Amino acid sequence: MSADKVAEYADGLCYTDLMAGYYLGAPEEVLQAIADFSAWFFVWDDRHDRDIVHGRPASWRHLKGRLHAALDAPGLFLYHRDPLVAGFADSVLRLYSFLGRRWNARFARHFHEVIEAYDREFRNRTNGTVPKVDEYLELRRLTFAHWIWTDLLEPSAGCELPAMVRKHPAFRRAALLSQEFAAWYNDLCSLPKEIAGDEVHNLGISLIRHDGLTLEEAVTEIRGRVEGAVMEFLSTEQEVRRFAESLDDGSARGKQISTAVSSCLGNMRNWFSSVYWFHHESGRYMVDNWDDRSTPPYVNNEAAGEK
Structure with missing residues (x-):
């Protein structure tokens, strides 16, 4: 984004607000690091999209390699000439400072998988391949970074x-x-943009292509899955709450783990409301206000990569 577009659009995209509504109770420095990482993630997603749209495979391959390397040694990439790589290194280095080596290694392992999933999406979109529903759902858990946000x-x-x-x-x-x-829910809200852009990675598009659903039927199916996730979570939540209580065995460590599990569970619940709010407040999904329904107005098509 150019400076004038940052001034015009950045606050309205609400990227950091999304995280502030999810990780309630986090220390300020932790929340700031997560919020900055979240903003970086959206920018990375848009770079990935533009590299696909403009046919820049060499640009994507180079970026993919640098991100893998920065994940393993972030200190070496803090001043990389590509600000996307430098920003990632900065975020990772800050996130690695909060807990121990085992957590850092787990986070790195999970994000290496996310990068590779983005590469599979790159190939699918470049080739016009619409994944079957089950294949898409498995891949989506990685491109949405399920286990990163959980970590x-x-x-x-x-x-x-x-x-x-x-x-x-x-x-x-x-x-x-x-x-x-x-x-x-993201797929549901992104569907108009992604149909307009002739994209292939969306649950609704997979349902239409492989299950023979109409657009209206696909929307109904996604809504049903969304509602089902809410209802099943409410049931599972009670089981996790009992599990958290059982961990408090009277020791200091037991109390600490029990409290942490309760905190994590509460923020899992917060994810529902924060995500719902974000999709209806962020300018990222207000496609009816765009001149081109396939391209957000804040995206700089010429930024980075091959021309």
Whole structure:
């Protein structure tokens, strides 16, 4: 974004507001780092999109490699000439400062998977390949970065959770449902833009192409999935709450873990309201106000990459 477009559009995109509504109770420096990382993620998503639209595979391959490298050694990329790479390195270095090496390694492992998922989306969109519904849903968990946003619950709660907690079926299910809701609701709100742009990565487009649904039927199906995620979360939430209570065994450590799980669960619930609000307040999805329904007015098509 050019400076004048930043002044005109940045606040209205509400990127940092989305995170502020999700990670409630996080220390200020943690919330700021997450909010900055979230803003970076949206910019990266738009760069990825423009590289596809303008046929810049070399630009994307170069960026992909630099992001993988910066994830493993962020200190080496703080002053990279591409501000997207430098911004990523800065965000990662700050996020790595809050918890321990195991959390950092897990975050890195999860984000390496996200980068590779973006590469698969690049190939699908370049080739015009619409994934089948099940394939798309699996890939969407990575391109939406389900486990990244879940990982970030822990520094917000000030506690790295043991594997036995993170892998508890109810805890993991609640985390997945909060993110599935967000990804599917995003697809619903993005559908007009992505149909206008002749895109292939959207649950609605997969339903239309592979299940033979009409546009109206696809919208109804996505809404049903969104509502189902809400209802199942409400049921699963009660199980996680009981699990959190059981972790308080009278020891200081037990109390700490129990409190952290309750905090994480509360913010999983916050994800629903924050995501819903964001999609109706952010200028990112107000396609009816754009001259071109496929392209946000704040995107600089000539920025970065091959010309």
